[in-house]
Amino acid sequence: MKEIYKLIDVSYRYPNGVLALDNVNLSVYKNEIVAILGPNGAGKTTLLKILDGLVFPDKGEVYFEGRRLTDEILTNKELIMEFRRKVGFVFQNPDVMLFNPTVWDEVAFSPLHLYSKEKALEVTDKVLEDMKIYHLKDRHPYNLSGGEKKKVSISCILSVEPEVILMDEPTSALDPKSRIEVIKLIKSFKENGKTVILITHDVNITSLADRCYVLNKKIIFEGTPKELFSLDLDKLNLDVPDVSKLFIRLRNMGYNVGDIPLTINEAVDLLLKMLKN
Ligand SMILES: Nc1ncnc2c1ncn2[C@@H]1O[C@H](COP(=O)(O)OP(=O)(O)OP(=O)(O)O)[C@@H](O)[C@H]1O
Numbered sequence: 001m002k003e004i005y006k007l008i009d010v011s012y013r014y015p016n017g018v019l020a021l022d023n024v025n026l027s028v029y030k031n032e033i034v035a036i037l038g039p040n041g042a043g044k045t046t047l048l049k050i051l052d053g054l055v056f057p058d059k060g061e062v063y064f065e066g067r068r069l070t071d072e073i074l075t076n077k078e079l080i081m082e083f084r085r086k087v088g089f090v091f092q093n094p095d096v097m098l099f100n101p102t103v104w105d106e107v108a109f110s111p112l113h114l115y116s117k118e119k120a121l122e123v124t125d126k127v128l129e130d131m132k133i134y135h136l137k138d139r140h141p142y143n144l145s146g147g148e149k150k151k152v153s154i155s156c157i158l159s160v161e162p163e164v165i166l167m168d169e170p171t172s173a174l175d176p177k178s179r180i181e182v183i184k185l186i187k188s189f190k191e192n193g194k195t196v197i198l199i200t201h202d203v204n205i206t207s208l209a210d211r212c213y214v215l216n217k218k219i220i221f222e223g224t225p226k227e228l229f230s231l232d233l234d235k236l237n238l239d240v241p242d243v244s245k246l247f248i249r250l251r252n253m254g255y256n257v258g259d260i261p262l263t264i265n266e267a268v269d270l271l272l273k274m275l276k277n
Contacts (some may be wrong), residue, residue: 002030003066004164004195005051005064010060012046018048021057023218030142033186033196035209035225035236042216044093044199048166051197052089053080085114088157092168092199094149097156098141106141107155114160127159132181154185158192166191167198170203183208203229203241209263230260243267 005028012021013235014018020043026257028034032170036044041048050062051053053074062069064083073079090277091097101114104227123199128134133151136144157165170186171179177204188206189196212228221228229244240248244260251257257274 004028004030004032004064005197006051006061006063006128007064008061010061010062011044012055018260019217020051020219021215023060024215024219025087026213026222028195028197030195031057031190031193032210033190033198033208035206035212036197036199036215037201037206037212038133038215038220039238044215045168046170047215048089048197048199050168052087053083060205085160086162087164088160088162089166090154090157090168090170092172093144094146094153095154101140102113102138103141103144104128104137106152107159110160120222123159124160125156129156131155145230147175148177150182151173151178154182162194164195164197166225167196169199169201171200171202173180173267179204203239203262207241225262226259229262 005026007024010021010024011019013019015104021243022043024043024047030157032060033245036047038044046055050057053069056071056074064087067073071085073083082271098106100109104124108120108124111123114120114122123133128137130269131151133148135154136152137147141149144152150170154167154170165257166187171182183204186198186205191209198205198209206212206228208222209225212221212225213219214228221231228238241262241266244262247257247260247270251260255274257270259270261270
């Protein structure tokens with residue numbers, strides 16, 4: 001499996017003295033969905049900024065596709081352009097990404113810089129349609145609802161067709177229907193060969209991940225969602241799907257439940273199996 005990112009002993013302290021990351025080691029492989037979890041202030045956003053080359057670690061090494069991200073690469077116009085085309089960052093707060101007079105201009109902004117005019121127009125319309133926000137194309141991004149802004153900011157990233165997508169809390173501010181759409185979208189990224197690294201407190205999103213890291217300045221857990229959700233997560237201030245809680249309770253009562261289910265479908269299968277025995 002191709003290694004997309006490798007971090008070795010990465011530490012970062014903000015200029016005001018706050019230590020955000022302390023000797024973080026992690027790897028992300030091509031076509032994985034990796035979820036980063038942890039309590040507030042754990043350093044999750046700082047970690048994504050490091051992966052996006054926006055923040056340079058004080059200590060340690062960051063490799064992208066086997067090449068070390070150095071000061072030189074991050075300030076070289078050609079190399080940074082290549083990196084920016086490959087890696088897209090959807091910020092937690094869409095307001096920091098939106099600055100054009102209409103939704104259409106916003107989504108077309110990067111394609112018009114990167115592609116021919118014809119291709120840029122085609123890509124922009126397609127992304128607006130795929131994200132079901134074509135009807136908003138003439139609206140001012142500033143006057144949209146939180147969820148609509150979120151969809152516009154995701155569209156801006158999709159319009160440059162990145163291979164790696166970094167997402168900071170992609171479902172925050174979304175209503176249940178929009179949340180389901182974003183979950184479908186993340187699944188489609190994986191089906192299309194993309195790599196996704198996301199920060200989330202949403203257990204439904206965590207269940208989509210191939211692997212999870214729990215961060216609290218340091219990496220305190222690495223494993224699959226199933227491994228994570230079968231731990232006692234109260235101490236880590238992490239949420240567990242309600243359906244998993246039910247089966248953890250049954251297991252603690254002495255029932256042999258096997259693997260803890262993460263979704264309703266898995267729970268139904270398991271219950272049917274238990275009822276048959
Ligand atoms: N620009 C900044 N200057 C100084 N300190 C900062 C800055 N940004 C973040 N911090 C501090 O660094 C630590 C890590 O912050 P970070 O935003 O990475 O955490 P987080 O895990 O993303 O938190 P949350 O879940 O609340 O979004 C926190 O203690 C925070 O107060």
